[in-house]
Amino acid sequence: MTALRGPALLFCPADRPDRYPKAMAAADTVIVDLEDAVASRDRPAARQALLGTPLDPERTIVRVNPAGTEDHSLDLEAVRRTAYRRLMVAKSESAADLGELGEWEIVALCETARGVVNAAEIAAVPSVVALMWGAEDLVASLGGYSSRGPGGGYRDVARTARAQVLLAAGAHGRAAIDAVYLDIKDLDGLAAETEDAVASGFAHKACIHPGQVETVRRGFAPGPDRVEWAQRVLAAGAERGVVRVEGQMVDAPLLAQAKRILDRSDL
Structure with a gap:
């Protein structure tokens, strides 16, 4: 399985092929959307647009119904005629929903x-590479x-769902x-x-507008102070066991965090 590109994923309506290249230029990965972004009556035209406006398959996900x-089956027929090998399956509810999609890498959307x-059951499906x-x-x-x-913050039920999907992934x-x-x-x-998403362990964040992409990228890029801290942790030899770094005891979990910070600094 290959990793998804970059932290910022951008949805693009499949029936707006004029926006495809703009989305690709703005984001790390584009999600060409055949579901909620497209009215039911426009989905046949959206599938034709998907076929007629190819994008880089390594940086493209197709969200299917x-x-x-019926739209799900028609979406799969269309995707099979493209070079795209990643699907986002809307409203994934069970492993059975994904069991016949082994020819693709699957992003399961638990919504x-x-x-x-059933997020843990869904995450265990071999073809699943990510959960949203x-x-x-x-x-x-x-x-x-x-x-x-x-106040704008998530209600408890949404926070609970967010945590459950993150833990399952x-x-x-x-x-x-x-x-x-x-x-x-x-x-x-x-x-x-x-x-908060980065601190909690999310690898990516989805966007609905190109103007959100840079904010997401900056959020995933650690600041200079965090990078310097991570460099000091590694320089102190924490991989050999517990060490003291500026009065803080650093062991394996903090070492792993330091390595992830340096990995993100290279994005």
């Missing part, structure tokens, strides 16, 4: 109550109307993708949420 729907509850969670469809599946409280060695931030103009809020 949920398993068991319903059932999908979140989604807040709005999740709350809708529960009969709610808002994933965020008056980590337990099975899969990458975790944080959900989109819907307020396009609120880059400060996006920056704060990205910082």
Whole structure:
């Protein structure tokens, strides 16, 4: 399995091929969306656009409609005629939803109550390379109307789902993708949420607008102080056991964190 490119993933409506190259120029990986971004009546044209406007397959994911729907089968027929080998499966709810998709690398989008509850089962599917969670469809599946409280932060149910999907991904060695931030103009809020995602262990964050990409990239790039700390930890020889670095005891977990910080500094 190959790693997804870069921290910033950008959704692009499949029925807007004029936006494909712009999205590819802006983001690390483009998610060409055949599901929610496209009205049902426009999906046949969107599939034709997918076929007629090729992008770099190493930096492209195609989001297909949920398993068991007619659109899902038609989406797969279209993708088979392309060079794309990564699918994002909307509303993934069980291993059975993904069992017949072994020819592709799968990003499972856990965005319903059932999908979140079964996240560990989904992450264990061999073809799954990453898990993403989604807040709005999740709350809708529960009969709610808002994933965020008056202050803009996630409600408890959304935070619980976010953590559960992250833990399931980590337990099975899969990458975790944080959900989109819907307020396009609120880059400060996006920056704060990205910082929390990085600190918690998410490998990527999805975007809905090119203007969000640089904020996400900056959030995943460690600041100079963190890079210097990581360099001091490695220079102190922490790989040989517990050492003291500027009054802090550093052992294997902190060594692993230091190595990840330096890895991200090269992005």
